[in-house]
Amino acid sequence: MKKWYAVIGDPIAQSMSPTMHDAWFRENGIEATYIPIHVKVDQLEEAVASLKRLGCSGWNVTVPHKHAIIPFLDQVDEEARRMGAVNTVKVLEDGSLFGTNTDGRGFVRSLLEIGGNQKEVGELLIIGAGGAAAGISFALESAGFGPITVTNRTIEKAREMSESFIEGNALSLDDAQSEIGKFGLIVQTTSVGMNFAQSGIPLDPTRITEGAIVADIIYNPLETEFLRHARVAGGKTMNGVGMFVHQGALAFELWTGIYPDTKKMIQTISTELGGK
Ligand code: ATR
Numbered sequence: 001m002k003k004w005y006a007v008i009g010d011p012i013a014q015s016m017s018p019t020m021h022d023a024w025f026r027e028n029g030i031e032a033t034y035i036p037i038h039v040k041v042d043q044l045e046e047a048v049a050s051l052k053r054l055g056c057s058g059w060n061v062t063v064p065h066k067h068a069i070i071p072f073l074d075q076v077d078e079e080a081r082r083m084g085a086v087n088t089v090k091v092l093e094d095g096s097l098f099g100t101n102t103d104g105r106g107f108v109r110s111l112l113e114i115g116g117n118q119k120e121v122g123e124l125l126i127i128g129a130g131g132a133a134a135g136i137s138f139a140l141e142s143a144g145f146g147p148i149t150v151t152n153r154t155i156e157k158a159r160e161m162s163e164s165f166i167e168g169n170a171l172s173l174d175d176a177q178s179e180i181g182k183f184g185l186i187v188q189t190t191s192v193g194m195n196f197a198q199s200g201i202p203l204d205p206t207r208i209t210e211g212a213i214v215a216d217i218i219y220n221p222l223e224t225e226f227l228r229h230a231r232v233a234g235g236k237t238m239n240g241v242g243m244f245v246h247q248g249a250l251a252f253e254l255w256t257g258i259y260p261d262t263k264k265m266i267q268t269i270s271t272e273l274g275g276k
Helices: 017-027 041-053 078-083 103-113 131-142 155-165 173-178 225-232 241-256 262-274
Strands: 003-009 032-038 058-061 088-091 097-100 124-127 148-151 169-171 185-188 213-216 236-238
Touching (some): 003 041, 078 097, 078 103, 078 131, 103 131, 103 213, 131 148, 148 155, 225 236, 241 262
Parallel strands (some): 003 032, 213 236
Antiparallel strands (some): 088 097
16 A cells, blocks of 8 residues: 655645655655645644554654644654654554654754764854754764854753753853854754744854854745855855755655655755745
């Protein structure tokens, strides 16, 4: 029987995951399909039961269900448990549900793909202390990157994250701003600049060291104001398309055992977003 996969969220119509996974199924000769399913907050438990009953082999989870889905799963790996968020579910052979989170590892893969490596990058600055920042920091630390400094508008959250979640330091935005020249990798994880809705920059990257890698996990727009300033200042910039594609590729690998072609997909998605 043809296998099927899904992504659940609210809203869901804008999701690029179905096109991406369907292309990968085709490219790899796999008889399967991937569909978007609109699931509202109060429908989550019923949706999980239905996906299982209807023979779905696995699904992605997006806003607002990443945390809420955890109690409905049978097993959740350490990374997802620590982050308190699941973005990928696999239905195991015995029918039980396994949840993981590929967002942070997806970021690391996309960083490695552009040539950022543990030895050369040196000190890291993470801007933001929400769920995305936690996943990325954890994955970077696990991959041997560091030392990590976290800065956030609400400094207490940066402290909490840097003490309980990773072995890092916390700085206020003002202090991070003054010390920005010492970081070899700066990762912007806040929502500032997303969808053109929140204009502005969380931190001014004008005085970064030339050649520092500056990443923004936002991919719409492809170049946020923050990233543009960093590029003009001589930074090597990376937008969020790579992280998006690699988090999907890691899910695809979990389901099929194959790591799909990410370079071509990054180009396809960038072209599509750039044309909008
Ligand atoms: P996500 O799971 O996507 O990381 P989140 O957990 O809501 O989302 O975290 C959002 C992050 O963006 C937080 O670090 C937040 O800062 P606060 O902890 O101070 O709220 C940050 N953020 C959101 N809007 C911001 C703004 N206008 N300026 C600076 N930081 C902002």
